[in-house]
Amino acid sequence: MDYSLRLPNEMVTRAFHYLSQPDVLRVARVCSRWRSVARKVPGFYAHLILDGDHFNKLPAYEQRIETFTRQLRDAASAGFRLSLVISVQWDADEQLDTDYSSDEEYHHDAYDLDEIMPKLVREAVIRVLPQYLPRIVKLHVAFPAACFDDLQQSLLYPAPELSSLGLDFVGSGEIGEDEVLSSLSVDLFNGHTPKLTSLKLANVPLVEGLVIPALSRVPTLYLEYYADMDIPVIASHFPAVRHLSLDDITHVVKDHENIRPPPWSSLETLVLTVTVLRHGLPVMLRALITGQRIPNVYARLLSADCADIGIAVPSFLKHFQSSIHLSLFELDRVEAESYPLPLSIPRDRDTYLMELHTVTTTNRLTLLADVNESPSAIARVATLLWEHITDLRFAYSGKELVLDTFVSLPHLTTLHVILDIRVNGYNIGDSEDGQLVVHCPHLDRIVVYAP
Incomplete structure (x- = not known):
């Protein structure tokens, strides 16, 4: 029963x-x-993925696309709403550099990819999208630039259920090196995406003064591979954005005293991944951060020289008045649970990095750094900000840097030590002659984490 x-x-x-x-x-x-x-x-929706990024033979693409379109028809006929991830890339020039370049059949297949793939994607995938738009709740597309205009034409119809949209145009396809993508159409989705709350764009041109009604009201925006000169244009396109992520933003604007940040009063959260320069942050980005109050800021600063990160930190922190949590090992549990994208994606270790998190709800700024990767950056922080540090977290194996860097931490109240190596009873607060190394008059809480 x-x-x-x-x-x-x-x-x-x-x-x-x-x-x-x-x-x-x-x-x-x-x-x-x-x-x-x-x-x-x-x-209640069907999540379907077309992943065609790793083939080098035309039949493999055709078979995978045929399977995807069949699954799409079946899910729609069964009454499902749809979540679609469509990624199709090809690069024949790169493939011809492989060990198979002497194979005539391989040459023919590679040639076919450039000639046939844009047509195949257009006929089998792009042209069928309009009939499914009323059912699509999430749509993330990654195509070569050759498919940009065709995809736009298929997205000129209302998408009443769409809540998340991602457009990524990376790759080669048939587009020439001297060709430039056109901008997004102002008629995208016929201006009708009432439920759209999240938008991700990568390598999509944004033109000043051209606002797309269907996207302009989105509250959460994720942008990848843009330059600091694009910030005013981004602000004009998306005036209602509350949560903004800028991943791999590059430096273009030259330093000038008269630079003014764009008005962007709606911003509540800013997440950055940026490569810093010798003089610090990219100019327009620095103007955005220091020119207005943004309650929650998360930043990952990258550089081939960790000293550059140390130079960037002061300008970044110039207008923050909160106390500082300096973590030289990892974030605490509360901070880790609120870790935002794209910072939650691990980076390669070829570059030095430091992370800065300022969150109004905790009324403190967190600096996260690896003692083995960014010693000079930490030294820079110690020189400029030591009077503001109230919370210090480090691994026992990195104690030498802490003891060598800080002479006094007058406002430190909490110390976290992670025992990542065998300590054999050694006292981290005393030197060999028993004298206190770091003066911490207000320290009242020590937390030790054992493995």
């Missing part, structure tokens, strides 16, 4: 809201009543 029949629909619906997206679909299979209830919850 199915006792759930005694439960009101509202209670069953609430139960579905606590499930992750795959579990919603599994539970919905139990019976027809549960399926009818599940169809009304946000997590």
Whole structure:
């Protein structure tokens, strides 16, 4: 006997809201009543992926695309809303540099990719999208630049359920080196995306003075591979953005005293991944940060020379008045749980890095650095900000840098030590002659973490 029949629909619906997206679909299979209830919850959609980035033969692309389009038809005919991740890239020039370049058949297939792939993607994937737009809740597309205009033409129809959109035009395809992408159409989605809350753009041109109504009201924006000179244009395109992420932003604007930041009063959160220069942050980016109050800021500063990071830190922190949590090992649990994208994605270790997090709810600034990678940056922080540090966190193996860097931490109240090596009873607060190395008159809490 199915006792759930005694439960009101509202209670069953609430139960579905606590499930992750795959579990919603599994539970919905139990019976027809549960399926009818599940169809009304946000997590009831089919998640389909077309991943065509790793093939070098035309038949492999054709087979994968055919499978995807069949799954798409089946999901739509079954009444599912749709979440689509479509990524198709090819680069015949790069493939011809491989060991197979002497193979005539391989040459022919590589030639076919450049000639046939844009047409295949256009006919089999892009042209079928309009019929599914009313059902799509999430759409993330990564195509070569050759497909840019064709994709735009397929997205000129309303998308009433769309909540998340990602457009990435990286790769080669048939586009020539001297060709430039056109800008996004002002008629994208016919201006109708009432549920759109998240937008990701990579390598998509933004033109000053050209606002796209369907995207202009988005509250969460993630941008990758843009320059600091684009910041005023970005602000004009997306005036309602509250949460902004800029990944791999580059320096173009020359330093000048008269630079003024764009008005962007809606910003509540700013997440940055930026390569710093010898004189610090890119100019327009520095103007944005120091020119207005942004409550929550997260930044990952990268450089081939860790000394450059040390130079960038003071200008970045110029207008922050909160106390400082200096972490030389890892973030604490609360900070780690709020770790934002793209900073939660590990970086390669070929560059030095330091992270800075300022969050109004904790009323403090967190600086995260690796003692083995950024010693001069830490020294710079110690020189300029030692009077503001209230919380210090470090691994025992890196104690020498801490003891060598700081003479006094007059406002330090909490010390966290992670025992990442065997300590054999050694006292970290005393030197060999028993004298205190770092003067901490207000230290009242020491937390030791054992492995």
